[in-house]
Amino acid sequence: MLRRRRTPDPVAIALLGSALLAALALWHVPWRQGLVRPRTLYDNSSARAVAPVYALLTAAAIGIPQGASVVVRAEPPDAMMETWYHRFAVALLPGRRALPSAFYGAFTAPELWRDAEYLVVVGPKPRPEPGRLLLETPDGTVWLRSQH
Amino acid sequence: MAGLTWLAAFVLLPAVGAPLLAHRAYGRLPSTSRAVMAAGAGAAFISLAMTLFTLAGARWEIAPIAAAAALLAWGSRFFLRGEAAKAAPETARADAAESFANAIAGIAVLAALGATLGGAATSSDLVFFWGAKAQQFAAARGVDTAFLREAAHQYMHAYYPPLVVNLFAFATMAAGRFVWTSAALTFALALGALAAGLPGLLRGRLSGRAAAATSALVVATLACIGSQADVAGNADMPLLLFETLAMAMLLRPDCAGASGDLLTGILFCAAASAKVEGLPFVLAASAIALVVRGGTLAERWKAALRLLAPTALSLAAWFAFGVSRQLFTDYSEYGRFFDIHAEHGPGIAAAILRALTDTGRGLPYVVPLLCMIGAGRLGRMAIIPLGTAAALAGFLVFTYLHHANDPAQWIAWSAARVFAPVAMLFALAPHAPATPSEETRRGAGGSPR
Numbered sequence: 001m002l003r004r005r006r007t008p009d010p011v012a013i014a015l016l017g018s019a020l021l022a023a024l025a026l027w028h029v030p031w032r033q034g035l036v037r038p039r040t041l042y043d044n045s046s047a048r049a050v051a052p053v054y055a056l057l058t059a060a061a062i063g064i065p066q067g068a069s070v071v072v073r074a075e076p077p078d079a080m081m082e083t084w085y086h087r088f089a090v091a092l093l094p095g096r097r098a099l100p101s102a103f104y105g106a107f108t109a110p111e112l113w114r115d116a117e118y119l120v121v122v123g124p125k126p127r128p129e130p131g132r133l134l135l136e137t138p139d140g141t142v143w144l145r146s147q148h
Numbered sequence: 149m150a151g152l153t154w155l156a157a158f159v160l161l162p163a164v165g166a167p168l169l170a171h172r173a174y175g176r177l178p179s180t181s182r183a184v185m186a187a188g189a190g191a192a193f194i195s196l197a198m199t200l201f202t203l204a205g206a207r208w209e210i211a212p213i214a215a216a217a218a219l220l221a222w223g224s225r226f227f228l229r230g231e232a233a234k235a236a237p238e239t240a241r242a243d244a245a246e247s248f249a250n251a252i253a254g255i256a257v258l259a260a261l262g263a264t265l266g267g268a269a270t271s272s273d274l275v276f277f278w279g280a281k282a283q284q285f286a287a288a289r290g291v292d293t294a295f296l297r298e299a300a301h302q303y304m305h306a307y308y309p310p311l312v313v314n315l316f317a318f319a320t321m322a323a324g325r326f327v328w329t330s331a332a333l334t335f336a337l338a339l340g341a342l343a344a345g346l347p348g349l350l351r352g353r354l355s356g357r358a359a360a361a362t363s364a365l366v367v368a369t370l371a372c373i374g375s376q377a378d379v380a381g382n383a384d385m386p387l388l389l390f391e392t393l394a395m396a397m398l399l400r401p402d403c404a405g406a407s408g409d410l411l412t413g414i415l416f417c418a419a420a421s422a423k424v425e426g427l428p429f430v431l432a433a434s435a436i437a438l439v440v441r442g443g444t445l446a447e448r449w450k451a452a453l454r455l456l457a458p459t460a461l462s463l464a465a466w467f468a469f470g471v472s473r474q475l476f477t478d479y480s481e482y483g484r485f486f487d488i489h490a491e492h493g494p495g496i497a498a499a500i501l502r503a504l505t506d507t508g509r510g511l512p513y514v515v516p517l518l519c520m521i522g523a524g525r526l527g528r529m530a531i532i533p534l535g536t537a538a539a540l541a542g543f544l545v546f547t548y549l550h551h552a553n554d555p556a557q558w559i560a561w562s563a564a565r566v567f568a569p570v571a572m573l574f575a576l577a578p579h580a581p582a583t584p585s586e587e588t589r590r591g592a593g594g595s596p597r
Contacts, residue, residue, distance in 0.1 A: 011245055011357050013519050015245065017519040020511065021512055025263070026255065029259055043268075045272075046378055087280070087303065094284065094287065
């Protein structure tokens with residue numbers, strides 16, 4: 001007797017595949033933090049290295065007036081990180097003049113940024129102190145530079 | 149409050165697209181799909197209106213932009229003269245499989261929402277340029293050429309297509325300020341829109357359960373890739389939304405003809421205006437569809453015009469702006485055209501494979517492929533999504549080959565995202581009909597009998 005060849009049901013296959021991928025998407029949700037909102041949009045992303053500068057600049061935005069010039073440095077200095085920090089300053093400090101201390105992974109000439117009125121330092125407090133401390137958070141410090 | 153207002157601005161999109169989608173020819177689409185398609189068309193029209201405003205040196209203001217965009221939508225109806233009214237689709241009670249599929253799609257959208265709110269899916273490009281430009285342009289009430297020209301802002305990619313920045317700037321003007329969390333939530337918002345609109349679009353030929361299952365597969369695939377490749381707040385999800393809706397329209401036999409092709413063309417316009425790689429998608433899908441559908445040369449020319457004219461108009465306006473302000477003349481930064489570095493070929497293949505397997509262990513790409521293979525013999529029209537996938541993959545590899553230095557790091561950043569449409573096309577391919585229906589072929593000429 002001939003047996004009819006069984007073909008898989010495309011609907012069942014698609015449902016199985018979609019259930020698997022939805023489960024995988026759910027697995028990516030950071031459940032461990034519960035319903036607590038993360039500090040920044042980047043805390044659990046693959047770009048979590050920039051979470052401190054995001055948090056610090058968001059907090060610093062209140063104290064840095066419109067039109068002021070600002071430079072964001074890493075402590076210890078790091079050309080790659082400072083490249084990203086400058087980009088974050090442009091976005092998160094609108095209306096201020098963000099000066100780059102690094103560009104595409106290379107330090108810029110200090111003449112470009114050393115007259116900045118405000119200095120944001122991501123990481124430990126710099127020594128010697130570069131001016132008047134305006135804000136200190138676990139992510140870093142914000143300074144009004146002493147020459148101003 | 150500003151965050152809610154920022155997102156609420158997107159409610160204007162379906163309202164702007166409504167004058168076109170209210171045409172009787174679109175009566176064949178279920179109301180939810182019609183609203184989502186109206187939002188897609190509205191996005192294209194608002195972006196085009198903003199580009200034309202800035203090209204003309206006029207300041208961006210919400211009401212004139214929305215009015216001009218709605219006027220463009222209404223004016224598009226001119227191309228639908230003689231299109232007959234189409235009956236509304238019959239509504240059938242969802243069976244268990246359809247309900248299960250809808251639940252999976254809903255869970256996938258919630259997962260995208262949870263990942264975004266949990267800070268696990270945000271794109272760094274949101275801060276680097278999509279959001280930064282939108283915020284600046286909203287403040288300047290137009291594309292700020294001085295800002296883009298600054299040497300320190302070279303990384304902003306002045307030539308990038310304008311749609312996503314325009315829409316973000318539109319929402320920023322409505323809310324009074326840029327809201328970063330709301331911008332990131334556009335990932336879940338666009339995915340939710342896709343989950344709502346796609347089943348009704350696919351139901352044209354398939355049963356309700358098959359349409360819902362295919363839609364759930366697409367939505368879960370994109371939720372998975374989007375969360376793991378960090379697309380929240382960048383242009384990838386809007387691009388995927390427009391591409392998926394356009395491809396679903398293209399595969400729907402009863403949606404060819406003037407009305408279907410025009411709407412597909414407007415969604416193509418949105419895709420090509422969202423990201424650089426939207427353009428090869430549009431060109432490949434249109435060319436393959438025109439060949440596969442058949443028809444006389446005159447019919448194909450008319451269909452080509454409907455499919456491609458909106459894209460040509462939008463990009464012409466954008467490049468006219470770039471050239472007139474001496475800001476950009478082409479899509480640059482990818483190296484000299486045809487200056488291929490073939491020595492990077494093996495490394496590029498390995499880097500792409502590594503990037504894809506690092507994203508959910510490669511499952512969001514492999515599962516749709518396996519589902520397509522498991523679905524059995526594909527319809528002839530599956531050439532459209534599969535040919536488009538091949539063309540897009542070829543374009544991406546071709547682009548990577550132009551990089552003078554080792555592009556491994558660039559691929560690690562981008563491949564998981566830019567190959568996402570390929571996975572979506574695998575998921576849609578089993579849905580393609582065996583032959584272009586009689587209506588499709590007649591529709592190529594846009595002259596209903």
